[in-house]
Amino acid sequence: MKIDNIDVYLVSTAVKGNIADSTRQVESVGYVIVRLTTDTGLTGIGLTYHEVGGEGIRQLILKNLSTRVIGKDPFDTEAIWEDMINYMRGVGRKGLAFCALSAIDIALWDLKGKIVGLPLYKLLGGYRKKIPVYASGGWTSYTPDQLVAELQGMVADGYKVVKFKVGVKEGKCPEEDIERVKYVRKKLGPNIGIMIDANNAYQASTAIRVGRQLEDSNIYLFEEPVIADDMEGLAHVRASINIPIATGEHEYTKYGMRDLLLNKAVDIVQFDVTRCGGITEWMKMAAIAQAWNVVVAPHCMDYMHMHLVGAIPNGLMLERILTFEPVSELVFVDPPQPKDGFLEIPDKPGLGLTLNEENIKKFNE
Ligand SMILES: [Mg+2]
Incomplete structure (x- = not known):
């Protein structure tokens, strides 16, 4: 089984009211959602946040990190992780690059759970x-x-x-x-x-x-x-x-x-x-x-x-x-x-989460 496709979606909502902590105002909250599809049609999802930089995370995944994932076996999470780290060596040791890597890794694990039919825990x-x-x-x-x-x-x-x-x-x-x-x-x-x-x-x-x-x-x-x-x-x-x-x-x-x-x-x-x-x-x-x-x-x-x-x-x-x-x-x-x-924890395979396709589509038209 191989990874055949990567989609990335952004969803963001404005925060109502005056919400601030000691060091920053919170104006919006949102997710970057990665969906991996295998050549057998199975899908896995992974998420990260984007208070700031969501579009940057999306582009890094689609333009760069996708090349390290497409064609790979979803069970090879250690090899894929190491390859992504080496690939981003000079620019990706923390921050947005790690948000991108994390979302991909989570999606791979969601896929593994779905393939074997077990909740991730x-x-x-x-x-x-x-x-x-x-x-x-x-x-x-x-x-x-x-x-x-x-x-x-x-x-x-x-x-x-x-x-x-x-x-x-x-x-x-x-x-x-x-x-x-x-x-x-x-x-x-x-x-x-x-x-x-x-x-x-x-x-x-x-x-x-x-x-x-x-x-x-x-x-x-x-x-x-x-x-x-x-x-x-x-x-x-x-x-x-x-x-x-x-x-x-x-x-x-x-x-x-x-x-x-x-x-x-x-x-x-x-x-x-x-x-x-x-x-x-x-x-x-x-x-x-x-x-x-x-x-x-x-x-x-x-x-x-x-x-x-x-x-x-x-x-x-x-x-x-x-x-x-x-x-x-x-x-x-x-x-x-x-x-x-x-x-x-529900008894559903992988992360057990189902995307609301209609809402995701609305945010990404
Ligand atoms: Mg805290």
Whole structure:
């Protein structure tokens, strides 16, 4: 069996309201969707995001990476991955190029699942099929009462753990952040898990000041307190406060995973299959984390990550970013919905996702 064709589709939707975190305004959310077709007519799909650069990802796949995939056996994922890496050696070590590579690799794995007739979590390891999921939102652009209202809505929908943003006014008002977190804890009560995400906003010294003053607020995790590239700063924060540190949504490959661990910079890793190198690489990163007794709570894309967290023993939880729900409803037919804070993996082959062909066509005419 050989890959015969690659199609790439873009879907994007405008975000309603004033949605911003500490370091960027979110104006639109969307997916780049890769569809591989074999010479026997089977198809596999893979996805990545495009907050920025979707057209660039599409062109890189269609004009360049397609030449490394067409004619190949979909089961040769290691060989295809290595070939794509070598081909992009000088220009594609992170960023958009890795989004493109990741989407292709995911589509190959979806195909493999469909060929053998197994859901991916079974094919990859089969650890569990019901995974805890937390709700994520709570933007810094909200007033404290808007923030609490959104989080209370999440709790009313059955979530036991919620995540919101800190770093108001681009991280320049840490005292306001501390007040907001304490206000949320007071309003949600003691039994809801609270995660906070600074989206790279602080210097290490500020993050330590914020963290120390929140140590009695029972914070589940403190995410990306400093810029993702500052592993030493992150290690300094981790060693200085008594709150678990999470990071990794901006990390790539097994080498990035190794460096986070060697720097003692992380308690909970959050690498994202749609960026870090696809399923082939994600599984290796998870195994490296396991060797350091570190748990994995991947960033966003709960529909795909459920298969991966469902295949490993050191998976913690899935993230469901509420801002992505409308675009996911457009792209997929009947996407899985969480119930009482859990997602259950459906018994369908591959990723188990069906594209809404009509909507995809409308966006790509
Ligand atoms: Mg984050």
